[in-house]
Amino acid sequence: MLTSHLVPAAFLLGASLSTALPTSGSESAAGQCSPVSFKLSATAQNTIFASPPDPSNETQILNFITQGLSAGGVPTAGTQTVSGNFTIDAIYCKPSPGVVGRDAVQILVHGILYNKTMWSGLGFGDQYNWHAFANDRGYHTLAIDRLGHGTNPQIPDPLNVVQGWLHVEIIHKLIQAVRTNAANNALDRAFGKVIYTGHSYGSQIAPWLARNYPSDADALVLTGYSNSPNIATIASLQYRPAARVKPQRFAGYPLGYVTQSNATQHTLSFYTGAYDPAIPVADLRFPDTVTDGEASALSGQLLFNATGYAKPVFIATGVSDVFFCSPPLATCNAILAATGRDVFPTASSFGYFAPEQTGHDLSLHYSAPLSLCKIHEFLEGFF
Ligand SMILES: *[C@@H]1O[C@H](CO)[C@@H](O)[C@H](O)[C@H]1NC(C)=O
Ligand SMILES: *[C@@H]1O[C@H](CO)[C@@H](O)[C@H](O)[C@H]1NC(C)=O
Ligand SMILES: *[C@@H]1O[C@H](CO)[C@@H](O)[C@H](O)[C@H]1NC(C)=O
Ligand SMILES: *[C@@H]1O[C@H](CO)[C@@H](O)[C@H](O)[C@H]1NC(C)=O
Numbered sequence: 001m002l003t004s005h006l007v008p009a010a011f012l013l014g015a016s017l018s019t020a021l022p023t024s025g026s027e028s029a030a031g032q033c034s035p036v037s038f039k040l041s042a043t044a045q046n047t048i049f050a051s052p053p054d055p056s057n058e059t060q061i062l063n064f065i066t067q068g069l070s071a072g073g074v075p076t077a078g079t080q081t082v083s084g085n086f087t088i089d090a091i092y093c094k095p096s097p098g099v100v101g102r103d104a105v106q107i108l109v110h111g112i113l114y115n116k117t118m119w120s121g122l123g124f125g126d127q128y129n130w131h132a133f134a135n136d137r138g139y140h141t142l143a144i145d146r147l148g149h150g151t152n153p154q155i156p157d158p159l160n161v162v163q164g165w166l167h168v169e170i171i172h173k174l175i176q177a178v179r180t181n182a183a184n185n186a187l188d189r190a191f192g193k194v195i196y197t198g199h200s201y202g203s204q205i206a207p208w209l210a211r212n213y214p215s216d217a218d219a220l221v222l223t224g225y226s227n228s229p230n231i232a233t234i235a236s237l238q239y240r241p242a243a244r245v246k247p248q249r250f251a252g253y254p255l256g257y258v259t260q261s262n263a264t265q266h267t268l269s270f271y272t273g274a275y276d277p278a279i280p281v282a283d284l285r286f287p288d289t290v291t292d293g294e295a296s297a298l299s300g301q302l303l304f305n306a307t308g309y310a311k312p313v314f315i316a317t318g319v320s321d322v323f324f325c326s327p328p329l330a331t332c333n334a335i336l337a338a339t340g341r342d343v344f345p346t347a348s349s350f351g352y353f354a355p356e357q358t359g360h361d362l363s364l365h366y367s368a369p370l371s372l373c374k375i376h377e378f379l380e381g382f383f
């Protein structure tokens with residue numbers, strides 16, 4: 001079923017499940033937020049690269065990334081088993097006591113060069129705060145740091161370990177923990193429904209999760225995403241090893257953890273149309289990273305169709321997203337409709353929204369409240 005425009009539904013709230021969890025901090029005015037941490041054991045079949053760069057040679061690493069982001073990609077030589085016990089830090093927010101909570105948690109998975117803080121609006125107010133919007137409507141939210149990013153204590157091998165395949169296995173284990181209130185579930189409760197919410201790279205790994213583990217997510221919300229990535233613009237970010245751009249923050253990080261150093265290029269890549277010009281400036285002062293192992297898969301390896309996934313899917317991508325869409329509105333709409341049809345052919349329901357005057361960082365543009373509204377109108381039909 002293809003539904004491009006959805007009728008606003010009344011907010012029918014689920015049963016109250018307000019539990020007395022300790023809270024600290026106040027990431028969101030509407031909800032109550034606290035830092036949490038998960039210990040997860042995971043095993044993945046990661047890619048072996050046929051011609052890996054010398055991990056101590058910046059030139060080779062940057063060339064490898066450039067080649068990975070070209071049409072042919074980098075040559076691979078099969079797979080290898082990677083496993084370990086991983087610590088995943090997150091921000092957990094729940095509806096405030098005055099709001100009737102739902103038995104549903106949105107797991108928020110960030111994109112490249114960002115970490116879990118991107119969902120809170122970077123201090124620019126609640127209009128950009130995903131947690132606040134969702135918590136106000138009864139959803140719990142859990143914004144995670146993917147392995148190797150944010151405040152996660154482990155800094156694994158960027159090329160061989162920090163890859164999309166392992167991210168998906170770790171997130172699969174996280175979802176199991178959240179559903180069962182296993183001993184390592186830092187939330188201290190079980191959730192009946194899990195909504196996987198991604199941005200950019202966090203969305204690109206979702207089809208792999210949905211295909212391998214079709215019952216993990218009760219819905220997918222994918223932002224800053226389509227199945228027609230403009231690889232040349234992803235390659236144009238002017239990457240440099242993070243340890244050389246921000247030596248204090250990234251002391252001890254292998255050179256394969258790269259970041260963006262050029263502020264002009266950063267704004268051009270992530271922001272287009274109508275946005276507060278102070279946000280990209282603040283944003284680039286403390287960038288996160290992408291690893292050579294993550295970047296090298298972007299040109300093709302991650303383009304899977306999630307055949308077999310039979311739950312609802314919603315895509316929200318800016319009309320002027322230079323990585324994943326293309327103006328005018330009708331062109332972007334066609335790209336998003338085709339993505340739903342091709343990548344999620346068995347989804348029970350599909351909707352999409354392309355905000356105008358909006359670039360890649362969907363939730364950090366002036367259209368953020370409108371996008372959040374459209375997304376939650378869609379979810380309202382199912383949760
Ligand atoms: C780094 O790799 C480049 C390209 O292969 C090579 O020309 C250069 O000599 C290497 N640098 C060092 C310090 O090994
Ligand atoms: C994770 O830790 C447990 C307990 O220490 C250990 O038994 C297990 O082998 C570890 N798993 C991996 C994949 O390293
Ligand atoms: C996470 O990202 C935010 C904003 O992009 C930044 O301020 C913060 O320093 C980052 N955290 C880490 C640990 O890199
Ligand atoms: C930064 O990026 C802009 C836009 O791509 C480019 O014009 C400029 O030359 C770059 N600056 C440096 C120092 O590389």
Ligand SMILES: *[C@@H]1O[C@H](CO)[C@@H](O)[C@H](O)[C@H]1NC(C)=O
Pocket residue numbers: 303304305342343
């Ligand atoms: C995904 O499905 C579309 C439509 O059937 C097809 O054209 C495309 O080749 C598929 N992609 C992959 C990676 O299988």
